Amino acid sequence: MKKSILALAAVALIGLSGSVFADESSEVGAKIYERSFGRGCGTCHDIASNPQLFELVKAGKLTRASLETVIKEGKGGMPKAMAAIMEVGPVKKAGYGEDQALDALFAYLGSK
Ligand code: HEC
Known part of the structure; x- marks a missing residue:
């Protein structure tokens, strides 16, 4: 009995932290898009x-992979954007690397 309650609590915690992370990520993605x-x-x-x-x-x-290519290499009138993205305040504050920043941006673009 005790064990199953513990297991339930663990599952709830994992679920909770997962959703908190997803929110933070698309929030940072929004800031990337806006700033x-x-x-x-x-x-x-x-x-x-x-x-x-x-x-x-x-x-x-537009896949996560093609987003990354365009951001890193540019395309026609689209400037290279990786450096500009890494300069955005909330990206630095979250301590994100390039992959995490691109994940956040992609999550945000898919969320609207
Ligand atoms: C100075 C204007 C400008 C800014 C700022 C800009 N883009 Fe673009 N972007 C363009 C143009 C123009 C194209 C079309 C390029 C082409 O197809 O030749 C484009 C294309 C793209 C594509 C490819 C879309 C496709 O059809 O495959 C992506 C992805 C993209 N931009 C993402 C972004 C993101 C993310 C940002 C912000 C970090 C951004 N762009 C900022 C002008 C801009």
Whole structure:
């Protein structure tokens, strides 16, 4: 009996910390979108003639891997953005590395 209560508590704790982490991650992702390059990705991407990132992720047309390639190498009018992303205050504060920052950004883009 005691053991099963302990097991239940452990499962609840793991579940709880998992969801707290997911929230923190997409919160940091939102800050990346809003603050990179000072004015955010939306400065360009909220214009209809440029790729609509939220729609692309939702439609499965922009994968985590292709996001990483574009961010690191740039693409046409899209500037390289990895360094700018790592400069965003909440990314530094969370102590995120590049992979974690890209995970957070991708999670945010898929969440809206
Ligand atoms: C100076 C304007 C500008 C800024 C700032 C900018 N982008 Fe872009 N981005 C573009 C343009 C223009 C394209 C289309 C490039 C092409 O297809 O030739 C693009 C393309 C992309 C693509 C590829 C989409 C596809 O169709 O495959 C991704 C992903 C992307 N941007 C992510 C971001 C993210 C994330 C940020 C913020 C960190 C950002 N961009 C900031 C202009 C910008």
